Amino acid sequence: MTPFRTTTSRTTLRAAIGTVSAAMVAGTVLTVAPATAQAAPANPAAVSGAPSVKFVDIKGEGGITLKANVFTPAGAEGSRRYPLIVLPTSWAMPQIEYMAQAKKLADAGYVVVGYNSRGFWQSGGEIETAGPQDVADASKVIDWALAHTPADPHKVGMGGVSYGAGISLLASAFDKRIKAVAALSGWADLIGSIYSGRTQHLQAAAMLGGAGELTGRPSPELRRILKDFLTSNLAREKDMIAWGKKRSPATYLDKINANGAAIMLGNAWGDSLFPPNQYAAFYEKLKGPKRLEFRPGDHATAEGLGLFGLPNDTWTDTKRWFDHYLKGTDNGINRESPVLLKSRSTGAYEGYKSWKDVPSAHRRIALDGSRQIHTNLDSGADGGLIFLSSMLDQFFRLPPMASVPLLPRSLAAVWQSERYETGQRVRGTTRLHTTMTSTADSGTAIAYLYDVGPLGLGKLVTHAPFTFYGKTPGKPFGVDLDLFSTAYDVPAGHRLAVVVDSVDPLYIAHNPYGARLTFSSPAGDPSYVSVPVRD
Incomplete structure (x- = not known):
């Protein structure tokens, strides 16, 4: 093969990593601030009608510590059980990421456990990039919640943004207790997302790598994969693809379908990390209850304002999804057109019977x-x-x-x-x-x-x-x-x-x-x- 040159120099790579890392840090600060405000009362349980919240340590796979927060509905007592929702954090985000939404869900009668994914911030272990240990962690968190909270073992849901979305989808393939999933700005095909057209998505990979180094402890395997990816090491391409396939929900489609969880997928048209095509292809192959929503924006921006506790269509539909498939609420979401698109040009919503019916x-x-x-x-x-x-x-x-x-x-x-x-x-x-x-x-x-x-x-x-x-x-x-x-x-x-x-x-x-x-x-x-x- 004739030697090729990449049009991106090492200096440009470093600059790209620095730029997107700085942007990620800024985004982290913006996201954390309102969530911290939600947790400001010294004794939230003392507030009339407010759910209780506490910060806990949960033992994850291999004995590592996962830092978590638990919201319990106000007045929970006796033998009453409540639906459980587990929320793994996004890539590089701290455990308070979902505080605003967790409080809203607890107000509505859910036990909510948000936890910091392994390898990030104060949680133990190394960043495994939604590997088998991350999937096992999700089940460990469910185990803990069923043992230490009034959670109903028959009404378990998972959800999250970005990294949390990917982990939730993967967990639904391996834990039959999960009955509903809301995967927002996630991926179904990891390699098909950041290596589409057999082309390295430079800025996306630089952002992930830079943010991981800043906020966590990347595993040696992840560092090697990123190095091979960014330096175009074709000799290791098969290893990289195999690594990504192991971390792709699409690989476990048969298991997900067999377990039958109700799957809601949400994404943005301009998602720089996980383009919408791969979600649409995955959606079409799901056989259980399913919903697909696409809106204008970039990675996690369609649902981003909801993390501040502000009104947000994506989070509204997420709650409706859990309400119907965990609580059995007849809110009509199961009778609506399952494919919901928001035009980039008009901002109007359009409903379709399936993805193939869109054009x-x-x-x-x-x-x-x-x-x-x-x-x-x-x-x-x-x-x-x-x-x-x-x-x-x-x-x-x-x-x-x-x-x-x-x-x-x-x-x-x-x-x-x-x-x-x-x-x-x-x-x-x-x-x-x-x-x-x-x-x-x-x-x-x-x-x-x-x-x-x-x-x-x-x-x-x-x-x-x-x-x-x-x-x-x-x-x-x-x-x-x-x-x-x-x-x-x-x-x-x-x-x-x-x-x-x-x-x-x-x-x-x-x-x-x-x-x-x-x-x-x-x-x-x-x-x-x-x-x-x-x-």
Whole structure:
């Protein structure tokens, strides 16, 4: 194989880690402050009608200590039992992360145990990245709660944000006592999330690694995996994929289905760590009670304000989910459309019977002719920055932008649709099919779909990276790529543009010096982009 260079230097890697680590610390401070305020009374049980709260140590797998807090409904006494909800913390977050929501759930009659995942903050052990020990810890916490609180052993739920979501889904495969799960901003396929298109998601991995070092004790295995990942050590690729598969709920789908827990999945369209595609694919394969919710935003921002105790649609539906499947409350959530989408453009909610029913049609944009680009220089088209770009889209409807007419054609291949006389409601997963030829045996390309206004300004609708290895230089090969799923409305009078270049700050690119990529459309196998729309 011809040696390749990554377009990201070690200096850039360090800078990326430092930037996202600082952002993570800032996010931690913001999240902790309101939760601390919730726990301010010296004796919460003394407050009239307030649930009791106490901080406890729970023995986890292997005898380590898990730092936890326990909320018990006010007036709990005698032999009465209450539904139990267990909340593992997010990556790098302290045990008070869920204090505001735990109090609300306890007010509603739940015993709630929030605990710090192993390896982070004051909990013992090392960061195992949702490995078998983390799954065993979840069962240990349930054991403890059933032995030390008035929790009902027949009404056990788990939930959480991000890391807590992944652990909850994995635990539902191995602990039959879990009857309901709310997995918010989590993952079903770990490698499919941060290594989609066989491309390293640089900023995502740097954030996880940096935050882990700052707030916990990464295991030697995790440090090795991250090092191999960020340095593109292909000799260890199989080990990395096997490591990720062991930590992916999708691997244990049959067990999850056999146990029958009611699974609610929530995510954001612009999630920088766990793109929505992998959750949607997982959802379609679940056989028990299930629900899928997608909203605008980035990783954990759709439910983030709820951690402050503020009104939040995601947490409202989470409580309704637990109320129905743990308490048996007839609140109608089981009769609603199980797929709930919130448009990035209008903020309106839409309900569907299934994920495959989201688009009503697919419209093709022909990628005709031939385009050749030089690699390793940024064309100006990119997916933005983790957290910042999708949060700007969430709160101000300002996605990453690019002037499509000014994109240098030597660095970016560009195709455009005709202007649409009526608006186009993009809903679902856009797919690209093309024929590529490279002057090298390895390389990376990133595909973008832009909403282009009359002045040529393009707003990013979606994108995805693709990396290849072991190809014969000069020999064409087919490429099929799913872009990240979304819900976006293209106004009447606008057009869609497809752009492909070779550099994006979100990813590690693998293009040798001087390499060129050519995109063609053979008569017998024409190239196109298929855009899912809702008429």
